[in-house]
Amino acid sequence: MRAELTAAGIDPALVASAENIGGGTYNTAIRLRLTDGRRLVLKIAPSAPGLTYEHGLLETEAEYYRRVRGPLPSVVGAGPGFLLMTEVPGIPWSQVRDTGPHLRRELGAIVAGLHETTGDGFGYPQDPLHPTWPAAFTAMVDAILADAARYEVRLPRPAAEIAHLVRRHEPLLAQVTTPVLVHFDLWEGNILLDGGGVSGIIDAERAFWGDPVAEFVSLTLLRDLDPELLEGYGVPGFDPAALRRLALYRLYLGLIMAVEMVPRQDSDPARARFVRRRLAEVLDTVQRAL
Incomplete structure (x- = not known):
């Protein structure tokens, strides 16, 4: 996760715990707890091939959260193959x-x-x-x-x-x-x-x-x-x-x-x-x- 966190402007040393959320069928989602109290979710795209439309999906997800108003995560950082966002309670x-x-x-x-x-x-x-x-x-x-x-x-x-x-x-x-x-x-x-x-x-x-x-x-x-x-x-x-x-x-x-x-x-x-x-x-x- 170090490269993704650094690219998002987060010092990897701030990570107090990391937990694989599971339950998904495509991307990997990891729940992060930072020492400053922030609760984030990091999603990482798979390298295996999928369906034709299954490319750049995390970029699409980031665009959705940035453009749509509602009870949604806020984008903390995004880049090729990863998305870092706030964790929504519930x-x-x-x-x-x-x-x-x-x-x-x-x-x-x-x-x-x-x-x-x-x-x-x-x-x-x-x-x-x-x-x-x-x-x-x-x-x-x-x-x-x-x-x-x-x-x-x-x-x-x-x-x-x-x-x-x-x-x-x-x-x-x-x-x-x-x-x-x-x-x-x-x-x-x-x-x-x-x-x-x-x-x-x-x-x-x-x-x-x-x-x-x-x-x-x-x-x-x-x-x-x-x-x-x-x-x-x-x-x-x-x-x-x-x-x-x-x-x-x-x-x-x-x-x-x-x-x-x-x-x-x-x-x-x-x-x-x-x-x-x-x-x-x-x-x-x-x-x-x-």
Whole structure:
């Protein structure tokens, strides 16, 4: 850690303790306690190859924290392959039982605030941006399908058929004209709770400029859209067009989850069956929407 801390302007001699946080599937995260009382988190990118979009992710995460307002870490220092930031208090929502609906309303309001950050182009910040959302999203899907071929991942349908299915929805995607910075990984493991409320949002390395509706893929990863979340977000519900776009974004995440198991060397057969079944279901949903 010495090189990363020095590059961030932190004297390595100030480190009183260092603990691998664990729980992640890509970057390494280390909790640091400094002798001056500061509590920091250092993230270091892996050297192993991953998916096509998995490059410069920590630079993207740093950009997210610098541009978005909310209960987020503050960037202390960043450079090639590392990010040093303040630690946000709290424990992951996924580790807490018996949470009430008020937290879903609070979360919805926080997400609405996150979505106030808009940009000038669509796609991943670490890549060249596209002028339209259809161009960006089809490029994102094409990249993960190319990864599936590279890693020899068997998909429920041929890659060419999936790509064609997505392109048939381009007029629907064209309804999105304002690029919003979307976290896209807001499952309960990346939402922290403290003092009876939502204290932090972390792990924004997979953010992209796109349709804010895409945020609700991870927000409802294993559940339906709930009225409490939508109430907090400030909308009574999604119209049919938004629900169709949401299905497309669920398809994209399903493809990522299926393909990334190979470079992650995840050989859990139960998880593989679950991911493949969910991907097949969402493909059917997207097909029926035409």
